[in-house]
Amino acid sequence: MKFERRTKIKDDQWFDIIVYAIATVILIMILYPLLFVVSASFSDPSKVIGGEMWLLPKGFTLDAYKEVFETKEVWTGYKNTIIYTVLGTLINITLTTLAAYPLSRKDLPGRSIFMFIIAFTMFFSGGLIPTYLLVQSLGMVDTIWSMMIPTAIATYNLIVMRTYFQTSIPWELQEAALMDGSSNTRLLVSIILPLSKPIIAVMVLFYAVGHWNAYFNALIYLNSEHLYPLQIILRNILITNQNALMEGDAFGLGERLLLAESIKYSLIIVASIPVLLIYPFVQRHFIKGVMIGSLKG
Known part of the structure; x- marks a missing residue:
């Protein structure tokens, strides 16, 4: 033994x-x-x-960083990206919560049908052109809303949050609150949301990172340079440096080539640091929320 x-x-x-x-x-x-x-x-x-x-x-x-931060468009891009990230994440969390909570309720008639319709969008979409025509018909092209409204709810995040509500918050607790005279709004605000900090932290991180790295929507919907997010600005800087190298004469070409090479690395750091700074503040909730919201489903 x-x-x-x-x-x-x-x-x-x-x-x-x-x-x-x-x-x-x-x-x-x-x-x-x-x-x-x-x-x-x-x-x-x-x-x-x-x-x-x-x-x-x-x-x-620090020549590469000086070159980047001396470009006024970089600061404009930072400002726009911060606005899109903060306001867009707020919209995302609000709408995702308001959609996920009712779908997690056992007393919602036809919730299986609603979930089927929602999950269907993960496999089939309208396509780029119909989506653009819809955004255009709503008058959101070349506005800040085109960066937030078309992606207001991510289906995967909705399913994860719904799963969390179903598996981590006892239905008996909700029934008890309703029997004590609590309204659905008060139940959501006073009981559900305080118990959902882990999954909310996960959703904030997912949505915030998505908005910070948003690139494609800006290319499609934005025409005005003063509305460009940081990712588009950084892309334009790289293209400008490459064009300058191609059009420049032989004199000084080596120095510009070296500077352009260094700028590529500095742009990665400039675009990544804000997201890296956010993660430590939500790490504890993030790990707990991912484990509960995904594995139990």
Whole structure:
């Protein structure tokens, strides 16, 4: 018996060692490209291209960041993206919650039909041209609303939130509140939402990251440069630098080529830092919400 127990303990130890070894390899594979991009953005581009820099910055310089932040359009893009992210996420959370909660109620007549219609949209859509014509007929083309209203509810997020309401908030608790005279609105505001902080944090992160990285809708619906989000501005900067290289003469071409190479790394950092700063504040709720909202469904 003791021999079997010792063998089991050794097997568990070897299992832990293998798991930690695999996790370490995966961590290095994910972390190294991120560290490389950060270091490359602060390094002399000639050393990056020459392969002299592999982890820590070489020839520290801020020329690429100066080039990016001296462009007025970058600040305009930041302002627009922050507006789209904050206002769009607020719309997303409000509408997703108002749709998911009724669909989670057992006393909603025909909820299976509603769920079938909603899930159907995950597999079949109207297509780009009909969608554009709809947005145009609503007068939202070249307005800030075209960046938020067409994507107001994500079907997957709606299903995850509905699953959370069904599996994590006891129906008996809701029945008790209704028997005590609580209205549906008060039940949602006073009981359901306070108990749904984890899934709300997940939805905020999902929607906020989606709005921050929004790119395609801006290309389709926006014509005015003062409405462009950050992603479009950064894309335009890269295209402008590439065109300048192609149209420039031989004199000074090497310097512009090196600067354009360095700008690519700095643009990645500029676009990614805000999202990376948000995640630590919602990490605890995020993990809990994903586990409960997805696995129990």
